[in-house]
Amino acid sequence: MQHWLFPPDSASKLVTVLTGEETGTPDIDSVRAGTLGEVGNIVLNGVMGSIGNILNQYISYSLPTYLEDSLENVLFIYNIVPPPNTLPLVRIRFMIQQLQIEGDIILIFEVGSFTVLLKLIETIK
Amino acid sequence: MDKIARVAEKFCFLDNIPLGMFVLEKDYVVLFWNRCLEEWTGIHRNKIVGTDITFHFPYLGKPKYSTRLQDIFKGGPPTIFSSQLHNYVIPSIMRNEIYRIQHTYVTPVQANKKKDFYALFAIQDVTDLTRRINDYRTMRDQALEEVKGRKRIEDELRKTHEELELRIKERTADLISLNEHLQEEIFERKRAEKKLVATKTYVESILANSLDLIITIKKDGNIVYTNRHLDYETGYKREDVQGKYIMELIPEHLKEFMLKKLKDLNEGISGIYETQIIKADGTPMDCLISQAPVEGFDEFIIAIKNITERKKMETELLKAQKLESVGILAGGIAHDFNNLLTAIFGNISLAKMYMMEREVYNHLVEIEKASLRAKNMTQQLLTFSKGGAQVKKITSLDELIRDSANFALRGSKVNCDIFISPELWHAEVDEGQISQVINNLIINAQQAMPDGGTIQVQADNVTLGSDNVLALKAGDYIKISVKDHGIGISEENIQKIFDPYFTTKPDGSGFGLSTAYSIVKGHDGHIKVESKPDIGTTLYIYIAASPKRFQLKQKDPAFIKGRGNILVMDDEEMVRFVTGKMLYQLGYEVEFVKNGDEAIKVYKQSKKTGKSFDAVIMDLTVPGGMGGKETINKLLKFDPGIKAVVASGYSNDPVMADYKKYGFSGVVCKPFTLSELGQILHKLFESKAD
Numbered sequence: 001m002q003h004w005l006f007p008p009d010s011a012s013k014l015v016t017v018l019t020g021e022e023t024g025t026p027d028i029d030s031v032r033a034g035t036l037g038e039v040g041n042i043v044l045n046g047v048m049g050s051i052g053n054i055l056n057q058y059i060s061y062s063l064p065t066y067l068e069d070s071l072e073n074v075l076f077i078y079n080i081v082p083p084p085n086t087l088p089l090v091r092i093r094f095m096i097q098q099l100q101i102e103g104d105i106i107l108i109f110e111v112g113s114f115t116v117l118l119k120l121i122e123t124i125k
Numbered sequence: 126m127d128k129i130a131r132v133a134e135k136f137c138f139l140d141n142i143p144l145g146m147f148v149l150e151k152d153y154v155v156l157f158w159n160r161c162l163e164e165w166t167g168i169h170r171n172k173i174v175g176t177d178i179t180f181h182f183p184y185l186g187k188p189k190y191s192t193r194l195q196d197i198f199k200g201g202p203p204t205i206f207s208s209q210l211h212n213y214v215i216p217s218i219m220r221n222e223i224y225r226i227q228h229t230y231v232t233p234v235q236a237n238k239k240k241d242f243y244a245l246f247a248i249q250d251v252t253d254l255t256r257r258i259n260d261y262r263t264m265r266d267q268a269l270e271e272v273k274g275r276k277r278i279e280d281e282l283r284k285t286h287e288e289l290e291l292r293i294k295e296r297t298a299d300l301i302s303l304n305e306h307l308q309e310e311i312f313e314r315k316r317a318e319k320k321l322v323a324t325k326t327y328v329e330s331i332l333a334n335s336l337d338l339i340i341t342i343k344k345d346g347n348i349v350y351t352n353r354h355l356d357y358e359t360g361y362k363r364e365d366v367q368g369k370y371i372m373e374l375i376p377e378h379l380k381e382f383m384l385k386k387l388k389d390l391n392e393g394i395s396g397i398y399e400t401q402i403i404k405a406d407g408t409p410m411d412c413l414i415s416q417a418p419v420e421g422f423d424e425f426i427i428a429i430k431n432i433t434e435r436k437k438m439e440t441e442l443l444k445a446q447k448l449e450s451v452g453i454l455a456g457g458i459a460h461d462f463n464n465l466l467t468a469i470f471g472n473i474s475l476a477k478m479y480m481m482e483r484e485v486y487n488h489l490v491e492i493e494k495a496s497l498r499a500k501n502m503t504q505q506l507l508t509f510s511k512g513g514a515q516v517k518k519i520t521s522l523d524e525l526i527r528d529s530a531n532f533a534l535r536g537s538k539v540n541c542d543i544f545i546s547p548e549l550w551h552a553e554v555d556e557g558q559i560s561q562v563i564n565n566l567i568i569n570a571q572q573a574m575p576d577g578g579t580i581q582v583q584a585d586n587v588t589l590g591s592d593n594v595l596a597l598k599a600g601d602y603i604k605i606s607v608k609d610h611g612i613g614i615s616e617e618n619i620q621k622i623f624d625p626y627f628t629t630k631p632d633g634s635g636f637g638l639s640t641a642y643s644i645v646k647g648h649d650g651h652i653k654v655e656s657k658p659d660i661g662t663t664l665y666i667y668i669a670a671s672p673k674r675f676q677l678k679q680k681d682p683a684f685i686k687g688r689g690n691i692l693v694m695d696d697e698e699m700v701r702f703v704t705g706k707m708l709y710q711l712g713y714e715v716e717f718v719k720n721g722d723e724a725i726k727v728y729k730q731s732k733k734t735g736k737s738f739d740a741v742i743m744d745l746t747v748p749g750g751m752g753g754k755e756t757i758n759k760l761l762k763f764d765p766g767i768k769a770v771v772a773s774g775y776s777n778d779p780v781m782a783d784y785k786k787y788g789f790s791g792v793v794c795k796p797f798t799l800s801e802l803g804q805i806l807h808k809l810f811e812s813k814a815d
Contacts, residue, residue, distance in 0.1 A: 019209050027265075029258045031209050031251070034228050038207035042193070045202050063203050063230060 004040050004064070005071060006103040011036060013101050033066035040064040047105070055120045129175055132156040132243070145215060145227065145248035148234065151198035153177050153186070156243060165217035165225060165250075182215065190214075194231065197244040203232040208251045215248060226252040338412075338429040341419060346371045346387055349424055358431050360405030371427075374402045376409055386416065390425045393418055402429065411436040456775065459503040460746065463774025464697045466503065466796035469496050471703030474799035475710060493798075500796055503774070517553045517648075519671055522584060522603055525556060529563035530582055539571045544583040550603055550670035557776075558644040559668070565637040566607040566664050572630065573611025573662060581608040586670065595651045601670040602650075606663055613658035622654060641666075685803040686712040687810055689739035692731075693717050694724040694756065695772070696747045700795075704742065704802075711803045721751025725759055732764065740809055742793070745773035745780055754780055757788045768809050772797070 006014065008028065015021075015032045018039065028036065041064055052059040067074050095102040132148055133156075139146045140160040148157035155178050158170040168181065179186035193204045206214050206229040217225040228249045233242040332339050332352040338359065341350040347370055351363050359374075366374070375383045379400050389396060395417035401409040413430040473493045480486050523545045530541050552559075563582075570580045584605045591599040614622060614629075621627045623642040645652040645666055656662035691713045695701045705715045716731075716738070718724045724741065731737045741760070743753035753771050760767050770791040771784050784792040793805045 015209070029261070031207075031255055031258050034205070034207040034251075035209040038205040038210055041203070041205040045193075045196065045204070048202060049196065058200065059202075061202055063205060 004043060004103060004105050005074075006036075006101075008068075010101045010103055014039065017101075028066075028068055033068075037064050037066055040066075043105070055117075055124065057120060129156055133174075136245075143250075145217070145246075145250070147178075147215075147246050149178060149194070149244045149246065150236075151241065151243075153179055162215060162217075162248075166215060185214070194244055197231050197233045198242050200233045200235070200240065200242045203230055205230055208255055213248075214246065219252065223252075225250055226255045335428075336430075338431070340366075340371075340427050340429070341424045342371050342427060344391055344423055344425075358404075358429075359402065359410065365405075376401050376403055386414075390416055390418060399432065460774035462499070462503045463776075463795040464700050466496055466500055467774075468697075468699040468703045468796075470500075470796040470798050471707050475703070475706055478710060478799075496796070517555050519551050520554050520556050520559070521549075522552055522554070522559070522605070522668070523549050525554075525560055526563055526582060526584055526605065529560045530567050530580075533564045533567035534571060534580070537571055538577045539574055540577075540579040541567070542579055542581050544581070546585045548586065549584055550586050550601060552603055552648075552668045553671040554648055554668060555644075558647070562641040562644050562666065563605070563607075565641045566666075569637055569664075570607055570609035570611065570662070573609045573613075575611075578610050582606070583608075587667070589667075595653070595667060597651050597667060598649070598669075602667045603670050605666040605668070607666075608661065608663040610661040613660055613662055614654070614656040615658055619654060619656055623652070684711060684799055685807040687803070687806055688712050689806070689810065690714045690716075690731075690736065691806070692724060692728060692738040692741045694720065694741065694747075694753070695744040696720060696750065697744075700744070707799050707802055708806075710799065711806065713806070719750070720747045721753070721756030721759070724751075724756050725763070728760055728767075729763060740768040740770060740790075740806065742770045742772055745771050745775060745778060753789075754787055761788045770805055770809065 011028060012032070015028070015035050018035060044061070044064060048059050048061055093102070093104050136146070136148060136157045136159070139157070142159070143161060145162040145165050146157070146159045147155055147162055150156055155173050155176060158168070158173050163169055173181060184190070190206075196202065197204060206227075208226045208228040211227070211229070213224055213227040214229045215227070217227075219225050228251045230247045230249075232245045232247070234245045235241070236243045333354075335352060335354060338354045339350075339352045340348055340355070342348050347368055348366050349368075351361075351366055353363070355361055355363055355366065371387070372380055372383060383400060386396065386398065386400075395415075397413065397415045399411065399413050401411055404410050410431055411433045413432045415428040415430075417426055418424075419426050470493070473489050473496065477486060477489050477493075480489060526545065527543055530543060534541050567580060567582070574580075582605070584603060587602050587604045589595065589597055589599055589602055593599070618627075618629060622638050624639060627639070642652055645668070648668055650669060651665075651667040653665050654662060655665070691708050693701055693704050693708070693715055695704065695717075696719055701717045701719075705717060708715045716727060718727050721743075724743065728738060728741065743756055745753040747753075753769075753773075757767075757769050757771075760769070768790045769788070770793055771780060771787070771789045772793045772795055773781055774795040775781065776794040780787050780789075781792055781794065791805050791809050793801060797805075
């Protein structure tokens with residue numbers, strides 16, 4: 001499971017930069033959520049594609065969905081991943097200094113998946 | 126069945142989905158084109174299926190799409206072409222000539238058992254959603270702008286409000302300060318007004334209660350204000366004179382004078398002067414006027430003091446001064462006249478001794494009687510002069526009244542009925558003065574009846590209580606009344622009859638009743654008058670009765686001779702001469718001196734030589750030299766046992782009335798007869814012998 005997390009201001013700024021629209025309110029409506037979904041799709045495809053290439057494996061994953069809430073709610077209240085079976089693996093913090101945009105990419109694995117991943121990595125060695 | 130037909134069969138269900146959907150082969154050949162896209166693009170599937178899509182939509186061959194579609198054809202993860210970044214993937218113009226906005230998902234679909242994948246495009250029409258969102262955004266942005274604007278306006282309003290608040294505060298502070306200032310001013314003004322009212326009340330109170338009449342006039346002389354005293358003083362009502370020309374109150378003969386004073390006022394000149402104003406009853410009122418301009422007003426204040434009484438008093442004082450002068454003159458004349466009478470009496474007494482011829486003797490007796498009357502006249506003069514104390518003694522008024530009345534009416538055609546109470550009390554009086562009172566009243570009554578008539582004289586005992594209307598002390602009194610039936614006295618004159626110089630008779634002196642009044646008052650008595658014109662007048666006299674018994678007069682003895690050495694001091698040579706002759710006839714030896722200094726010198730010398738004097742007869746008054754009063758003082762120091770007799774024409778001098786107090790042993794009034802002189806010396810030596 002991969003999550004791309006933005007503070008609202010950074011998400012809004014990112015959309016504004018990409019679309020060239022005038023700076024307005026930081027609200028994320030469904031149109032802008034769609035834009036963020038495309039951006040997330042590109043980024044995740046890049047990340048997951050890279051991992052798949054390294055592992056020489058096909059990795060199947062779904063289209064990103066947009067959720068707007070606190071991190072805690074996003075992870076636990078929406079039951080994206082049942083807590084007992086999750087294991088945070090990677091947290092990548094990125095910053096686009098010129099645009100003052102920052103965010104996190106978090107990879108969450110189920111316990112079984114993580115074991116498979118470790119084995120695959122071992123195979124590469 | 127070819128590939129296109131298989132794909133069409135496989136994805137035919139997509140015709141019923143309200144999304145634009147098509148399938149691409151990895152060489153960009155369209156394998157499926159659903160009914161929705163036919164409607165959107167107007168391109169029938171027969172036209173596009175089997176053709177390269179870039180032939181229809183060349184931009185899809187660009188890397189922006191091709192790079193991402195490459196992964197799809199390899200079975201990679203799905204791809205999103207969002208509406209905001211791409212607007213649309215397949216252009217579709219709607220009826221309103223705008224492009225349909227599209228949100229597109231591209232998903233790999235396995236083509237066969239090989240690892241070939243088709244790309245399934247699912248295009249969602251988000252035109253309406255986008256429009257709504259844009260509308261919403263516009264609306265929201267407008268709202269936000271409005272909010273911002275409103276906030277800005279609110280900020281400006283707040284700022285303005287704050288500025289206003291500040292200005293209001295400043296203005297309020299100014300107003301408070303101004304208000305405080307105004308309050309202070311109001312307070313000060315109220316205090317000043319209060320003070321002004323108090324001052325006005327104070328001034329009005331002073332004006333109202335002033336004993337002077339105070340008026341204010343305008344420049345033209347019209348009266349503006351008068352105080353309450355006006356009515357009391359003049360009888361005018363205030364409303365009668367306010368607005369009146371002041372000259373209307375001035376007597377004709379003073380108008381020119383007052384006009385000049387009014388002119389002075391208009392020139393700012395104050396002044397004090399005497400004038401008259403006409404009262405409401407038309408009579409003039411003497412007044413003292415003080416006039417001055419009223420500062421700050423075009424008015425003048427005139428204070429008028431009623432000096433009618435003062436003027437009357439001044440007139441009376443002038444009269445009194447005249448009277449006093451006349452009194453002094455009368456006293457002097459009486460004194461000198463008494464000296465002359467002393468010589469006349471003495472000489473007559475001596476002549477009578479030597480004259481044996483009866484006819485001549487009788488003439489001498491008549492001369493002596495006339496001289497006695499002259500003596501009484503000098504007594505009246507002395508009483509009139511009021512220069513001395515009364516010589517009072519217990520007297521029977523019965524005899525005194527009868528003698529005085531008869532003496533006054535001697536030769537008159539007016540009769541006199543005298544009614545004296547048989548048990549009439551005695552009184553301690555100066556016989557001469559009371560005799561003069563009776564005499565004056567009888568003469569007045571006689572003059573009131575020029576055609577003759579009867580005067581009724583009555584004397585009774587009366588006892589007055591403490592509440593008597595005569596203002597006399599409670600006690601026993603002798604009431605004497607003298608009643609005539611003459612012309613009477615008018616009501617106007619009745620209050621003036623006791624005033625000095627007041628007389629209704631052409632040849633009257635105005636002294637008679639005033640002298641009587643003076644004498645009766647001097648005896649703590651009372652005199653009053655009742656009169657009705659053409660009916661008559663009654664005068665009443667009240668003299669306090671004395672509980673002391675009256676001693677009957679002893680008849681004059683014959684010449685009482687004696688022996689002794691007498692020193693006579695008198696400034697008048699003729700008195701010294703006749704006194705010496707009289708003493709010689711009485712058997713005494715005599716030496717003479719002119720004044721006190723000589724008397725002291727001679728008396729002391731006589732003591733040294735052993736031929737001392739048995740008695741000294743001294744004149745009380747020595748013009749330009751030491752008189753008897755001073756001389757006896759000095760002689761008493763030298764010889765405390767000295768016997769001295771005081772002699773004077775001033776029979777009412779205090780020394781004569783109370784001679785013992787001054788150191789004398791006896792008194793003799795000039796003129797004296799040989800008999801009186803003999804009695805005095807006899808009495809003197811009798812007491813010496815005792």
